[in-house]
Amino acid sequence: MAASAKMVFSEGGKTPEDVVRRALAAPVSLELDDVRVVRPGRAAAGEVWSPQLLPYREWTGAAASGAAEVAGSADGDLLSAGSLGMGVDDARRANLLALAATQHDVGGAAAVAVPQHDADLCAVSVQQEDEGYALVGFDLRILAEAAGVATDLVVVLPSFVDGKPVVRIAPGAFARRLVRGIGVDVLVVPDTVRRIGAGAFSALPGRHIHLGAAVSTGGEQACDLLGVTPPLERRTYSVSAGNVSYRADGGSLLSADGEHLLFFAPPYAADCALPEGVKFVGEYAFCQGCATPHVVRASQGLTQVKARQWDDALWICPDEAPAAARLRKRGVRVCGLAAAHRDACWFDLEGPDAVLVAGPPAPTSASKRFARAAAEARATSASDGTAVVDADEAAARAEANDCGGLVSGGRLGPVGQGPSAAALARPAANRLLELPTEVAGKPLASVAARALPYAPQTVVIPVSVRAIGDGNQCRGTRRLVLPEGLERVGAHCFCSRTLETVALPRTLRSVGAGSFEFAVCRLAHRGVCVHVPADQLLSCFREDAPEGCDPFDLVKYDEVLRAGKNVPDRLGALLHRLAAPVGISDSDHAAFADEVRSFGREALVRVAREGDVSMVRALADAGLLDGARFDVQIELLRQANRMDCVAYLMEWHRKQAGAACSGEGGSAGRGIRDRFAL
Incomplete structure (x- = not known):
């Protein structure tokens, strides 16, 4: 042309x-x-149609001989629309139709003008x-x-x-x-x-x-x-x-x-x-x-x-x-x-108190780190000494296409990847965010909404903070320290789903829906560990708890446990609930005990790995460690080096045996001690 x-x-x-x-x-x-002059479609006399639609063109069938009938451009017909949808442009479509027209027993070709030259x-x-x-x-x-x-x-x-x-x-x-x-x-x-x-x-x-x-x-x-x-x-x-x-x-x-x-x-x-x-x-x-x-x-x-x-x-x-x-x-x-601006955080000092408005930026994704390292390696190995790939450009493109999210500490790839891959997958060195008590002479009183969508592995909230706004999800956080004096936690906070057990302070009165999702929370007033459901409609937190009460509705929590859904770690939730049966009804207590008994050895292994003396005491009092289960449980505790639990169970069993056989209690106790002597 x-x-x-x-x-x-x-x-x-x-x-x-x-x-x-x-x-x-x-x-x-x-x-x-x-x-090529394209003429806009026009409605015929008496016809009503949308001007956005392509004008109607009659479909012309194949010729009886199988050769293509030259009938002008095929744009606008069904064949053209279908080929464009499959990524075939006009020139390619015309060439394919011309090739088909020259073959026999393939079927006819649609009416289309086949160009002879570019x-x-x-x-x-x-x-x-x-x-x-x-x-x-x-x-x-x-x-x-x-x-x-x-x-x-x-x-x-x-x-x-x-x-x-x-x-x-x-x-x-x-x-x-x-x-x-x-x-x-x-x-x-x-x-x-x-x-x-x-x-x-x-x-x-x-x-x-x-x-x-x-x-x-x-x-x-x-x-x-x-x-x-x-x-x-x-x-x-x-x-x-x-x-x-x-x-x-x-x-x-x-x-x-x-x-x-x-x-x-x-x-x-x-x-x-x-x-x-x-x-x-x-x-x-x-x-x-x-x-x-x-x-x-x-x-x-x-x-x-x-x-x-x-x-x-x-x-x-x-x-x-x-x-x-x-x-x-x-x-x-x-x-x-x-x-x-202090320690990668931004604070608003307009009012009498300081407010955290933005925490550290989102950590560099794994794909961006790999792309940057690969680009730098290629640039270093270039024969002429010039950078053949821009590292920042490659990293930016990898970041835009990344869907992997955070790479938390302790979640590196398998050992077989080698030291170079492990070094590339390692996240930023800063794993701790400890907010200051005051900024520029003003006390840090609150955390604004969405200030911490991402956060390091460990987050420490100072004692001066009284309220945490909505949307502080803290994705990437595993350890969270909340201070005494904190009164309110907004909705959808601390939802990293990787949190370890979080202790809720006694001063906490309000927790919004969707917060602490999938987390295990220890209630300060009652000493109960609860597993927060994943379904926000089943949230057991309250936003107006009376003074001296935890912002958690245990009655509703027992209903969630009875329903048997939306609790990711059901066995752990039942064990923790039986370990501190505060406010639980007799029927629920018996039902939960029966369900724990049905888990068999799995429940005993969990007790040996995660339980403490209070849990062992509660389970023993509930009749879950009687008979053969006692021998299995005490052996698992010994293997886990839980000597405090072993000593308690031995004394508990001695008393049980003494109560059953008052005349032979001493010999029974000596038999137990001899069997499990250290």
Whole structure:
């Protein structure tokens, strides 16, 4: 195609500014023979149909001889739609049909025009409008093949078709099937274009996009750096000087007055600041597929943030900013300008007390660490001494595609992986988060909502904290220390599902639904260990426990145990409940004892491994260690070196034997001691 040389070429080593300057100096003008004119469908007289649907075209059957009937383009028919859904483009489909038409006993071919040369394939599709033409299809794959290059292309869109200007770019002009696999370095939108459809550039693997002087409606252009082929490491914008609607600032796209942020150019720093003067952030202003910031700074004039890609970050903006209240309402962590950073944590110092608003960032995932190590290894082993793979780019891509979550300490891979794999899988060295009692002279009184979505293996809450807000899940935490003085724990807190036994302080009065999910909690007032159900509808915690009472409803807990569901470790829950049968009814006590007895040796092994003297005493009093079970239990306790439990059971059995045979109690006791002598 002769026109391909004008629209698609390679400019190695040239900057985007030089490329744009050259492209705008020589606008591309096409003739009608160079494009395919698509006519919009129109309803027939008396017919009512949706204008969004493709016009109906009659399906033409196969010829009796098996040869293809040339009936023009097949676009819009069922065969075309089905082939596109399977990833077969127009050229490939036509060649396959032509091959089928030459074979015998295969069946007929659908009516389709079979092109004879690549020149017959039209890469540019336009639609005539009142003001000129609209670009509705731009097949980069055909143009790149004609130009002989497939990466680092410069694409200049046509300015005129048959002497009339191209005034609009349709949303599907750069559909994925038309641009997939073609790397674009610079895309130049000419000065004649006035409107760009929403999502027109979403599937385009273009690093730099230039908007002409007449563009007044750019639409919403979502950008996923890893969602296109080939993947992108960056995307930037530039705008012609005469444009009165948009301007570019450091590769970002803003409105002409600078108040609307339409696209914020990546990569993003961990501590990122929005451009000064921005009041409105568009829905697709932030890129996906790249590392997101941990802290976002905004000015007092920020009014609205539609984009939700950075809702997990900490937003630092004045409380009087209209966007602050809106962000808080949808669950975003927001801090005023009086913020203090200490030990990877952020504290809000606006009020009389300090408030923890953001803890340490999420730990580096295993796949990102492996990708970074692999990239560094390849860069080191390059023969010419230059880095063939960018480590940060590879790690960012691995992080965006990661679905493995945290790698907790003690959960490394098998020993057979070798020392290098174990070193790569090892998480960050900081495994302890001990919050300070005061910050900048102000006591730390509370933990804000969602301040700790992630946390290290050990978290220590200081005695000054009185309340913990909702959503502090602390994923990755195994050991949790709650202080005396803590009064409230919000909903969905401490849900890491890896927590060891947590001691709830006596001062705790309120615990929200979904907190301590799957955890074992020791109630301070009653000394009872309870297993928190996994079902939030069966939560036994209360939000208004009276003074002197645990915020846990044991009556409802016994109902959950009777139901026999949503308790992951049912045997452990029954053993702990029998070990401290506070408030349990006689019927429930007998039923739970029978169920523990039905577990047989498994229950005795659990007692030897995890039980204490109080549990052994309660089980013995319940009649669960009589007869042959006594011998098995005491032997298992000896193997586990639980001498305190062994001594108690020996004395308990001596008393039982003495009560049964008062005349032979002494000899019975000596027999027991002789059998299990140390």
